Amino acid sequence: MKSSGGRKSAASGKGMDKGKGMDKGKGMDKDKGKGKGKDEGGGVPRHGSRLAIFPGTFDPVTLGHVDILRKALRLFDRVVVGVAIGDHKRPLFSLEERVRMWEECLVPEEARRTAFVGFRGLLVDFAKDQNALAVVRGLRTLSDFEFEMQMAELNRKLHPEMETVFLPPSEKYGAVNSTLIKQIAAGGGSLRGLVPPGVARRLRSHFREVRKDRRV
Ligand code: PNS
Numbered sequence: 001m002k003s004s005g006g007r008k009s010a011a012s013g014k015g016m017d018k019g020k021g022m023d024k025g026k027g028m029d030k031d032k033g034k035g036k037g038k039d040e041g042g043g044v045p046r047h048g049s050r051l052a053i054f055p056g057t058f059d060p061v062t063l064g065h066v067d068i069l070r071k072a073l074r075l076f077d078r079v080v081v082g083v084a085i086g087d088h089k090r091p092l093f094s095l096e097e098r099v100r101m102w103e104e105c106l107v108p109e110e111a112r113r114t115a116f117v118g119f120r121g122l123l124v125d126f127a128k129d130q131n132a133l134a135v136v137r138g139l140r141t142l143s144d145f146e147f148e149m150q151m152a153e154l155n156r157k158l159h160p161e162m163e164t165v166f167l168p169p170s171e172k173y174g175a176v177n178s179t180l181i182k183q184i185a186a187g188g189g190s191l192r193g194l195v196p197p198g199v200a201r202r203l204r205s206h207f208r209e210v211r212k213d214r215r216v
């Protein structure tokens with residue numbers, strides 16, 4: 001996967017805010033609340049303002065996630081990656097580390113149209129805050145499907161204006177899953193082709209320390 005120091009670009013993207021708002025994600029859309037970005041007539045978003053959120057825990061970011069984000073960027077003008085703080089899941093990586101992993105993956109053109117925002121609470125509230133048209137979720141397996149459909153239906157009840165868009169990953173990422181990635185890393189298995197190089201480095205370093213601690 002191509003990586004070109006996207007971190008810097010993500011922080012300097014002109015099209016979107018910097019994605020620094022890891023608390024509540026306010027202010028990601030300059031036009032929010034001003035009625036801009038919408039066609040006043042039919043409620044159809046103006047070209048250039050179609051924004052989707054792509055939420056997840058991303059503990060850690062995988063090449064499957066990057067693949068879905070790239071697909072979403074082909075469909076939407078801008079994508080806000082909502083990084084769930086996910087305290088209850090006790091993530092291995094802090095919110096800041098997970099955002100940094102993401103930033104390292106993007107080429108400048110992608111970074112310009114992407115922002116990373118931490119969120120807690122309901123997804124629909126985050127979507128409203130961001131003025132998002134849609135939520136994007138990757139759909140890998142049949143077991144994903146059941147749970148994702150439940151979430152989509154409940155989210156629709158809570159926020160009927162927001163659509164859920166399911167995107168199947170490219171075939172080579174169909175089995176890639178953050179939980180299994182952590183198990184592979186814990187066992188010292190190869191992460192090649194599964195996660196971005198920066199993520200592989202962080203996972204190796206984390207589990208090296210874990211193994212060291214176990215020896216003492
Ligand atoms: O990467 P994950 O862990 O599959 O992401 C799950 C996530 C964060 C998208 C989901 O847990 C979520 O939407 N959390 C926010 C809380 C919420 O709105 N729950 C009700 C969903 S119907």
